Amino acid sequence: MEKPLIDNVCEEKVYEKVYTTYSELINNYFYYKFGNQEMAEESVQEAFIKLWENCKKVPFTKAKSFLFTVANNLSLNRYKHRQVVLKYASTVPQRTENLETPDYKMEEEEFKKKLEKAIQNLSEKQRTAFLLHRIDEKSYKEIAEILGISVKAVEKRMQKALESLREKIEAFN
Numbered sequence: 001m002e003k004p005l006i007d008n009v010c011e012e013k014v015y016e017k018v019y020t021t022y023s024e025l026i027n028n029y030f031y032y033k034f035g036n037q038e039m040a041e042e043s044v045q046e047a048f049i050k051l052w053e054n055c056k057k058v059p060f061t062k063a064k065s066f067l068f069t070v071a072n073n074l075s076l077n078r079y080k081h082r083q084v085v086l087k088y089a090s091t092v093p094q095r096t097e098n099l100e101t102p103d104y105k106m107e108e109e110e111f112k113k114k115l116e117k118a119i120q121n122l123s124e125k126q127r128t129a130f131l132l133h134r135i136d137e138k139s140y141k142e143i144a145e146i147l148g149i150s151v152k153a154v155e156k157r158m159q160k161a162l163e164s165l166r167e168k169i170e171a172f173n
Contacts, residue, residue, distance in 0.1 A: 009063050010055035018063045019048060026071055028136075032128045033075045035120035043078070047071050118168040126161035129154055 009015050026047055030040035047070045051058060058066045119127060132138045132146065133154075140154045147154070 008056050009051065009058055009060055014060060015052065015055065018051070018060070018067075022064055022067055023048070026067055029068070029071050030075065032131050033124060034078065035116070035122070035127050035131070039078070043071070043074050046074055115165075115169065118165050121168070122161050122164055126157050126164065129157035130161040130165075133158060 009018055023044055027040050027044045030043040034040055047067050050070045129143055132143045140151050143154045144151045
């Protein structure tokens, strides 16, 4: 007896299997795009909601590509939104406060936030290469294979990312 083909992901067990199989991959994709774990987790949820809303149209075999297409579209929309926010922020005068010198723990926390922001402000290409190397501990060769670029290109992205981070960190001190 032949096993029937799964023609969509509307069945709960099939959907759960897709979620457990691809949620971490999609989360990493968003994290590398945004440089922000909270935003990545929210975006993963959005992507899987879109999958559920379109479950009858998405064959099981195409679920992964559908999720990555949705992920790419979401990241482009978030990027455009971020540009609008940044443009608005640059036109509105910012409030400045006189802050007293914080103790070591507060300084450390502030530095951590500024470092995260500096990583977020790297170009997408630099941030992706940097996080794959420093967080996922991938070699330059592995990063080149993942991104479909040369090892030299990875080296250049890492160099630019580190220069940018050093520059921003020196500005914080």
